[in-house]
Every structure is written in C-alpha cells, then in structure tokens.
Amino acid sequence: MLNFLLSRLARAFLTIMLVMTFAFVVLRLSGDPAMVMLGPDAPKDAVDAFRARWGLNDPIWQQYLAYLTQILTFDFGVSMRDQSPAIDLVLERIPATLALTIPALILKVGIGIPAGVYAALHRESIADRGVIMMSIFGFTIPSFVLGLVLVLIFAVTLDWLPSGGQDTWRHAILPIATMSVGGIGILARFSRSAMIEVLGQPYIRTAMAKGLPWRDVVWKHALRNAAVPIVTLVGFMVGALIAGAVVVESIFSWPGVGRLIVVSVSNRDLAVVQCLLLVIASSMVIANLFVDLAYGLLDPRLRHKSAAH
C-alpha cells in the first residue's frame, strides 16, 4: 500500500512538471508579453525595461531553470499586470468558482446516477427511453448555447432571474443549471450502461438463484460492481471543479477562476497563467489519485493490480 502511494505520488509529481513545461513552451511561442502588455505603439525603452524586469532577455534555458526553481520553491511570481502575487490572484477567485461547480457536481451526481440506474432497472420502458433522450439532449447541447437560451427564457422573457453577475444566490442559479445539464446527461448514460452490463453478469443470476429479493440483488450485488466506471467519471468531474467553468463564467460574467484564465491568457500575464495551470493540473492529479484509491476500496481485484503499476 505504501509502495503504491509513493509510486502514485511520484507519477503525480511528474505529470505536474510535464504540464508546467508544456505551459512554458506554449506561452513563449504564442506572443511577446511586452508587446501585449504595453501595446504595439509603446516606446522602445519602455519595452526594453519591461523585458529586463521580467527576465525576458535571458537565454531560454535560463528562463526555464528560473521558472522550475520558482515552481519547486512555491514562488509563483507576481502578476505582470498589477504586480500583486499571482497565487493570491488565483486563490481569491477559487471560492467564487467552487460556489458554482460544487452545487453543479452535486446535481450531476444526485440526478444523473439515480436516473441512469433507474433506466437500467426498467430497461426499454418509457422512463428508460425518456432518460436516454434527455441525456442525449443534455450532453449534445453546448453550454454556451444552453446558457444563452436559459438567459433568454428566464432573464429576458420571464425576468425571474438575473442574467449575470455575482451579487446574490439567485445569480448562481442559471450558471449552475447550465453547467450541470451536460454532466447529468453523461452520468445518466454512463450509469445506465454500467448497470446494464453488471445486471447481465452471471453473479447477478447467482444472487437471484439464491432467493434474494430483487431489491437486495440490486443494492447488495449490482450497484457496487457498477460503481467502478461511474467513480472514474465522477473523479474527472471532481478534478474539473476548479477549471471547469471557463465558458459558463464568461457567459454569466461570474468572476471566478475561468474568467481569470481568459483574461490572463489574452494579456500574456505569464505568472498568473502558469500559476493557474499549476493549480488546475494539481487538482486534476489529486482527484485522479483519489479515484485510484477508490478503485481499490470498491474492487478487491484492483488492489494488487494497481499496486503493481
């Protein structure tokens, strides 16, 4: 178990370093921060001073080394734009994003999984077909379309809810609804197929042949076996709690992490973007780590296998 944890931690660390290296390369290929920050008409000495200030004139390997050192010492630099520490800029946005993504996740799990399981248990019934149709609708409609349609209906036409901003809990309703619809659809479909697969397994027939009431067959034998694939998907959703709201936050002008990403990328605010990426990559990697641990708890067959990785 300890070996397993250590090897997974080492892998997690490596993944994060790879992501950060990739970010370093891409950000430096995609435009000159001095030009973006100062504008194309900036005087040459201002541009030179900016470059010198941020070390942009150093050889690229020196910049990279400095960058890695920064990351490893948890020094995330300061924003090129307003000189405040990048990490503070990022951290202060996280609560706003979580205020949307956590309720959305609860809705996805709380509606999607029961709907999928119910559909699987009542296969080919009207309810099943309804769930399939709704889930296809849910995950095919892009969130920017759904968001705008919801705004049109509930903010513009009916005037029940605000169309953007972050002042009261009522402002959160439309963004949360927009965000959860897709996830509910995907989870419902996924849970349905996982459950159907499990219900066809020989051990379900054994449980029935034993004389167990159907309810116990489902609760005690089917659900836990169907949980492994579902947990994988929920794990991804947990990992995306911080990063998963870029589009929706932009539509509803919600001042969260997603908006910060958009703004700092377009400004080439390197330190902030790098810090964001680090936080997002870490949250993904940590979520995956927990998923791996959950596998072992759910399925004893995976305990030894995952330890062998």
Added chain:
Amino acid sequence: MTFVSIRDLRVAFDGVQVLHGVDLDIRQGEAVGLVGESGCGKSVTWLAALGLLPGKAKVSGSVRLDGQELVGAPRPAIEKVRGKRIAMIFQDPSSSLNPVQRVGKQIMESLRLHRGLKGRDARAEAIRLLDMVGIPSAATRVDLYPHEFSGGQCQRIMIAMALAGEPDLLIADEPTTALDATIQAQILDLLGTIRRETGMAMVFISHDLGAVSVVCDRAVVMYAGRIVEANNIRSLFSAPRHPYTAGLFAAIPDIDADRGRLVPIHGTVPDPKNLPTGCAFSPRCPRATAFCQTDRPHLRPQSGGGDVACFQPVAAPKAFPALRQEALA
C-alpha cells in the same frame, strides 16, 4: 414421490420458440441427468422453472413443486423457492460469484435468508460448509475474495452456497464444463458424496455423458427444445433407442477399441428460428424416412422401459462399448 413436475413447458425469446413443451418429473432424492448439445434447452428449462430468464422470455406451461405452481407465480413466492427448495449452480464458477464480496459473506447471505442464521453462528456455519465442500483451511479463507480461489474451488464455494439453504433439489448447470478434467472428477465426486449425505435430489445438466453416468440414476436426452429419450442410466447406456442418443454414444472414443475414426453426427443443430418440419432430428438422422420429415413423433413409453420420441428407433439392444462400466457397477 414426485417432487417437481414440469408439464408442457414452453419458452420463447422474442417470438422464437426455444422450448417446445417439455414434460419432466423429478422424484424426491433422485439424480437426473439432462443431456444434449448447447442450445437444446436443457438449461433454459430450469432457468424458466425458477423464473431466472430475462424479462423478454415468454414462459408458458406448468412447473409444480409439491403442488405449488411456479410459472406465473408472484415474485415473492418464487423467491421463497429459489435457494430454499431448489438451489442452482452454474457453468462458470469464477464469474458466478460476486467479485467484490468476500466468499464467506456470500454464503452467510444465504444462511441468513433461508435459515435465519446471523453473526457468529452464520460465520461458523459458513466455515463448516466450506470445510464440507473441501476448501482447505476454511476458517482463514472464509474472508477471501472469489478471485483468490481457483475455478474448481469457486465451484466448491458455489456448492457450499447452494447447500446453505438445505434445498430439496440442486440444479447443477454444467458445473464441470469450465474445469480441468482432474478437477471435474473431484467436483463430480463431491456432488455424489453430498447427495448421499443429504439425500437431496439433483438435476445434472451436461453434454458429457460420462459425467452424467457417474452422478445420475436416470438420464433425459434433449434435442432442439424437446425431450427425445428418457431412461435409467443403465438401459440408456446399454441400449440407446433414439438415433440421436445412439449417435452421441458413437461419437465417444472407446479406450479399449482399436484406433479408428469416431462416428460424428452429421450436420448441425437446427436454428430454432427455422426448425425442420416433422422430427427436428430428421435431417441429420441416418434412419429417417419420408414420414419423419412430415410428422413429429411424441415421447412414448417403450415396452422395454424408458420413453422415446422416434418413429424409427434403434431396435434391439446392440453391444455398445462398455462405457464407464466401473462407474455403473
């Protein structure tokens, strides 16, 4: 005394008839072999009787257990029969056990359900059952998971689980097909021992005539969803009457005979969607006449004992290879 009585049992999947009216009686304590090729309906018969077929299967006819009708019975009534009166074990033991539950827990579940045993009592009984079916160091292995046992041991655990309800009848659905030959012999031996000790009846579903001869008193041969011949083991083995049964024996290698080609049954099992008219075996039958292709024979008692559904049965007892005589003796 008849314990289970099946009359005119029919099963259709999506409108395709796979079981065409099966009549079968199982008496208290007897062991009956149900023989036939894959897809002939031998497993379906019992899955239908216990209501274990998927919802799309249409079941009609009658299955009575001590007078209680099971076909169309409400779910709670059938659930009381399953495991308690009639237990069933399956072909693929490793996947027939829940992979995420400890084997002891799976046995204890049956003990709680059928005998009201809980906690320490249930655990002690589960260990006793595991011990009885020959799992070494049962007391420590009761908490292991199915994947930590071999296929043969999983089948032993399945048997222990079936015995937990102290059933009157055990349906063993090809219990040894997925196992190595040596393990097969051990499981057959175990089933024989248990039957002697508990006196429960057994239906042994198999395509292996040898295995059937070891375990059973009587054998029923099925072909394309119908019973074609039924007789006690000794008569059936010494003088098979239906050409299909005779063909099955001819296809078994004889260890004492000179080396030669085996005699196969030509052709393939008919598609249930597209059964031949008349006797379903007639296209493959060496004895078929024109009449066999238009009319269907019914299962009729024969003067020499046993039942046969054939217009042109194999006549006089012929000298057949002394198959498993040692087992019959």
